[in-house]
Amino acid sequence: MRRRMVALATIVMVVLGLADSSPLQAQSFFAGKTVRIIVGLAPGGGFDTYARLVARHLGKHIPGSPAIIVDNMTGAGGLISANHLYRVARPDGLSLAHVPGTLLLGQVLGQPGIEFDARKFEYIGATVKEEVVCSLTKASGITSVEQLMSAKTPVKIGAVAPGAPTDNTPRILKAALGLPIQVVTGYKGTAEIRLAAESGEVAGACWAWESMRATWRKSLDAGEAIPILQVTSKPLPGLSRVPLAIDLAKTDEARRLIQVGIQDGSAYSRPFMAPPGTPKERVQILRKAFQETLNDKALLAEAEKAKLTLDPVAGEDLQKLVTDLFTLDPAFVEKLKAVLYK
Template identity: 55%
Template sequence: MKTRLHCWSLAVLLIVTSVGWADDFYRGKTVRIIVGGSAGGGFDTYSRVMARHMGRHIPGNPALLVENMTGAGTLIAAKYLHGSAKPDGLTFGIFNGGLILGRVLGMKGIDFDVRELQFIGVPVQDSTVCSLRKESGVGSVEQWYAAKSPIKLGGLGPGNSVSDVPRVVRAALDLPLQMVDGYKGTAEVRMAADAGELHGACWAWESMRVNWSNALKSGDTKVVLQVAMKKIPDLPNVPAAMDLAKSDEARQLLKAGAIDPAAIVRVYVTSPRTPKERVQILRNAFAATLTDPDFLAETKKINLDVNPLSGEEVKKIVDDLFKLPAPMVTKLGGILSGK
């Protein structure tokens, strides 16, 4: 009995000491959130809301500062977090998790091992939709199939879900579309579509319904296709890509290349070699923030969904992607190469 009590007391002492140490480390400091997308986009919106609440869940209550680092379909931010950010627990960030699949497929430019990153978590698992401006003359999948010329969709670049999902859809469903890559983020894609440079785009409904809400409500933009395993409750009459697929191979392409990776599109990570105790502090604070009543009240007010994954759950999905069969890897590699 005395031995058990002694062990319990020692465990409590270690926990208190650890919390005190963390409190001393983070107090008075600023934690940076590196955002691979542009200001006003979905990644930026989630990060700024989180930044207003997460500090009180980190011992020492540090300030949090959002820093946008755009370019190369969020690859610049991902490389920075992997190789340049100091591994001290004072920097974490978000890049498009489509890059993880890109690494699996051996895409050019993704020249670092994404598995070395420390995964913090995902605030919401994406359900991708494709929306088109009314100027495109296409208001349904049937009209899209009948289009006399390819529908121009905006993207950021290969390895980014805003570009990858349409390419998978084109290959699996044989829809006439043309990708126009090179935009910094979904905010720029949206503005280009509103200006008539593009016909539309495909990205997460969880962000699109917030950031493109005015055009969706007015009917200037319409969702014509959803790329998700389950139909989105908000869009009961919009056809699902999986239901339109005419072969097992097409359904496998959609699942492996678009639907499964969508769960980790909004992946938050910190740098390799960050001390384990600080990684755990960030993971715990991230999870606590996503259940914080004030945070949830703010997300509800601006119509942001919360459907999180823990860092451990993200790691399992990443490990599974690296176990894709070789024939599927080869097929997807050709589709997503951007050529």
């Protein structure tokens, strides 16, 4: 009996020791280290703005309080940084990337240059669901979607690169609605696109309203930049008079292009992710810290002041959404591929 009690006590102590060791091990691993967030687009744009907001608060929610830095690795609309995370970054929990989720769909569509398998990334979470709005400058002379539709010459829309939301959105709208659009690609991010629009190089662009209203706020408030079309399932707050793109579609195929190619990507459009092979316990620690960060009072106050919307998506949910992308109908995949890359 005594031996049995001693054995039982030993087992209990071992179990408790293992339970207690996890946070201690995490603290000892992250303490004194630096977590690097690689942003696939240029400084001053929406991805950069959200990444830096998270970076200022994330460290205190990770055991060991590591330093957090943001590193912009631009090129090909975020593709360079996504490939880097997959092929080069060490899977140790100290490397994250924040890139356009449209690249994940890009793999399904056979986008050239992709060297990753989106299903193998470890998804940490997303700060917001992306709701896309197209805005043009008052100086362009196009202040409504009706004027855009009746334009006699193609209207120049700024974009980053194939696979980026700024590029995919106008290409899909051109195909689905017959809009007279010329996509001008090659900008490093929305910060450069804003400057190009204000100088008259392009008429405007389409990207996340959450980002646009924060980073282009002065022009929007002054009426110098005007939202003319929202690519959303329902009107966004403050945009009740701006038409929905899907309501202008005249065929089922056109509606599906808008729905699948743009709107369905809302939840996975702004992922934070880690390399494949990152230890599961560190992935869970980062996921928990990410969610805690987005509920941090200091972060919430900062976001409100900057007019940055927060609508978090859990890492586990992102993982499932990405997996589901690979179940799209092959015939529709070919149609969408033709719209975006040919």
